[in-house]
Amino acid sequence: MTVYAGQGDAHRSLALLWGRPDEPPTGRGGRTGRSGPKPGLSTDTIVSAGIAVADAEGMAALSMRAVGERLGRTAMALYTYVPGKAELLDLMHDRVLAELPARPAPSDHWRDAVTAWAEELSACYLRHPWVLQVSQARPVLGPAELAAMEHLLSALRPAGLAPERLRGAVAALWQYVRGMAATTADARGAAAATGVADEEWWHTRSARLAELAPDFAQRFPLLTALQSAGGGGAPEESGREAFRSGLAVLLDGIAASSATA
Amino acid sequence: MTVYAGQGDAHRSLALLWGRPDEPPTGRGGRTGRSGPKPGLSTDTIVSAGIAVADAEGMAALSMRAVGERLGRTAMALYTYVPGKAELLDLMHDRVLAELPARPAPSDHWRDAVTAWAEELSACYLRHPWVLQVSQARPVLGPAELAAMEHLLSALRPAGLAPERLRGAVAALWQYVRGMAATTADARGAAAATGVADEEWWHTRSARLAELAPDFAQRFPLLTALQSAGGGGAPEESGREAFRSGLAVLLDGIAASSATA
DNA sequence: TGCTGATACCTTACGGCATAAAGAGTTGCT
DNA sequence: AGCAACTCTTTATGCCGTAAGGTATCAGCA
Numbered sequence: 190m191t192v193y194a195g196q197g198d199a200h201r202s203l204a205l206l207w208g209r210p211d212e213p214p215t216g217r218g219g220r221t222g223r224s225g226p227k228p229g230l231s232t233d234t235i236v237s238a239g240i241a242v243a244d245a246e247g248m249a250a251l252s253m254r255a256v257g258e259r260l261g262r263t264a265m266a267l268y269t270y271v272p273g274k275a276e277l278l279d280l281m282h283d284r285v286l287a288e289l290p291a292r293p294a295p296s297d298h299w300r301d302a303v304t305a306w307a308e309e310l311s312a313c314y315l316r317h318p319w320v321l322q323v324s325q326a327r328p329v330l331g332p333a334e335l336a337a338m339e340h341l342l343s344a345l346r347p348a349g350l351a352p353e354r355l356r357g358a359v360a361a362l363w364q365y366v367r368g369m370a371a372t373t374a375d376a377r378g379a380a381a382a383t384g385v386a387d388e389e390w391w392h393t394r395s396a397r398l399a400e401l402a403p404d405f406a407q408r409f410p411l412l413t414a415l416q417s418a419g420g421g422g423a424p425e426e427s428g429r430e431a432f433r434s435g436l437a438v439l440l441d442g443i444a445a446s447s448a449t450a
Numbered sequence: 451m452t453v454y455a456g457q458g459d460a461h462r463s464l465a466l467l468w469g470r471p472d473e474p475p476t477g478r479g480g481r482t483g484r485s486g487p488k489p490g491l492s493t494d495t496i497v498s499a500g501i502a503v504a505d506a507e508g509m510a511a512l513s514m515r516a517v518g519e520r521l522g523r524t525a526m527a528l529y530t531y532v533p534g535k536a537e538l539l540d541l542m543h544d545r546v547l548a549e550l551p552a553r554p555a556p557s558d559h560w561r562d563a564v565t566a567w568a569e570e571l572s573a574c575y576l577r578h579p580w581v582l583q584v585s586q587a588r589p590v591l592g593p594a595e596l597a598a599m600e601h602l603l604s605a606l607r608p609a610g611l612a613p614e615r616l617r618g619a620v621a622a623l624w625q626y627v628r629g630m631a632a633t634t635a636d637a638r639g640a641a642a643a644t645g646v647a648d649e650e651w652w653h654t655r656s657a658r659l660a661e662l663a664p665d666f667a668q669r670f671p672l673l674t675a676l677q678s679a680g681g682g683g684a685p686e687e688s689g690r691e692a693f694r695s696g697l698a699v700l701l702d703g704i705a706a707s708s709a710t711a
Numbered sequence: 712t713g714c715t716g717a718t719a720c721c722t723t724a725c726g727g728c729a730t731a732a733a734g735a736g737t738t739g740c741t
Numbered sequence: 742a743g744c745a746a747c748t749c750t751t752t753a754t755g756c757c758g759t760a761a762g763g764t765a766t767c768a769g770c771a
Contacts (some may be wrong), residue, residue: 196768199655200658203655203658203659203662204662207659207662207663208662208695213524217462221727224737224738224739224740224745224746224747225736225737225738225739225745225746225748225751226736226737226738226746226747226748227737227747227748228748229748229749230748230749231612252727252728252729253728253729254727254728254729262749262750263749263750263751264728265730265731265749265750265751266748266749266750268730268749269749273651273729274729274730274731290600296770299727300628313519314757322633322637325629325632325633325636330655330659332663332669333668335669336669336670336672338670339669339670339672339673340671341593342672342673343499343672346672352679353691353695354695354698355676355699356676356692356695356696356697357692357694357695357697358696359691360552360626360629360630360696360700361622361626361696361697361699361700363629363698364625364626364629364630365622365625365626365629366619366620367625367629368586368624368625368626368628368629369621369625371585371586372586375585375618375647380635385707394460394464394591397461397464398468398591400745401464401465401469402468402593407598408593408596409597409599409600409602410600411600411603412596412599412600412603415603415613415616415617417751418613428616430620431617431618433618434614434615434617434618435617435618435619435621435622435625436618436622437615437618437703437707438615438618438700438703438704438707439622439699439700439703440621440703441702441703441706441707442698442699442700442701442702442703442706443703444706445697445702445703445705445706445733446698446699483717484718484768485716485719485766485767485768485769486716486717486718486719486721486766486767486768487717487718487719487720487765487766487767488718488766488767489719490717490719490720491719491720501730512760513756513758514757514758515756515757515758523719523720524720524721524722525757525758525759526720526721526722526759526760527720527721529720529759530719530720534758534759535759536760566723618722639767666732
């Protein structure tokens, strides 16, 4: 399950995201002079520490205490550089997306370019699965997030979609990549947490289900049929293949819209 | 932001999800006889109370204490009927999905049927936005979730997709609906929490962004172009239209795959 | 009728969380 | 030297899930 909390103060997050790095951080007191002890930390180091914690221990273990501890400070020391946990998460989010290549590699066809974009984004999510629990609405609009968007738009350009369709395609692609990444990330997490591999898990689960719902095949005939049809590939490969086949539907749809436009 | 925790004990959730309603609940002691005081609660009433709390106060406010309070009990009283919070969430999840119509309404074309499915699912998510924070991987496979899947498969049947493509289409559709619903849900939540309407929010946000990143139009030309192109509709209508245009891409893709198959 | 054992529910307690408030130590400027 | 600004710490508040153990209520039986 997932517990949800609202995003950080948008105003402050924005300022931190777009502020020039040479600008002094704004402490709790709202810096007006330049005296006082030298800062031992910085917003950047805190963001890095937060990412390190979340990568290593997961989102549930991301606490101000844990981040502070990693830097040899108490939790409260962080509040000098960051308004609160929610804003820290906003910063971590954008920092992670900054790993993506800024520009699409030149390719002959937009399908290749979009596929590359999708796989890069997916890989990035899977390197930092906790990002997938950061809320996506009212996005904080950090530079890296916007750059990823621009990247996708540039890859889609040769398809020549009308604006409305283009918006739809962008949304569909992004949600698809995000959702699929979330699914695999959770599966991996569950496997790591329980020590039970995915395949084995599905096996016992199906057995238990058959036991509890003996009329399964009658109640869900299409599901049953799909389950047994095809898909006999290697378990690790099947994830990649599943990703591709959904993406193919999207790309076909874009191609169709392209002809219409 | 979102804090994540693993799902409930799958074994127990499954049993509760699929157990016949006349079966007695399994208390902490593993009921062996039938003496003792009459149960004042039941798993069902607790699930309903949990949904009521989450609907009214949001996922963050869903605590065992809050649910118990709504029933005039303490938090600990719930543990007689439910193994823990995670399992309770699994049950709440499936209960909500049970609101969906069991069978697709007969329609002339699969496009209509799939569109109806997507809009019903989306509406259901938006009635209970907290469901969108429940993890989707290693799904608990409750009866309602499986029924929704079967419903979609039945709507897609006339398209005649090959199994692999069908799996991709189902994934793409589901992720799209879920993702878009999450986006609007969060936007609504933010509007409610801050008292700032979406349009106004975007306005101030854009202004602030322009102030912080004066070179925005040069850095993100395609984004800028898309932003100013078309889409001058009413603010509330634009959400629905956006949903439709993304869905159209998906449906076109399915139609294309259908021809191929 | 009164006892026995099972069950429902309660109180208390533990270790965690974010962060408000206030104090202590450090530095640069005048 | 004195002061204001600044970093960082300590302490405290009120939440959370749930383990442990106690008490009250009931069915069946002697």
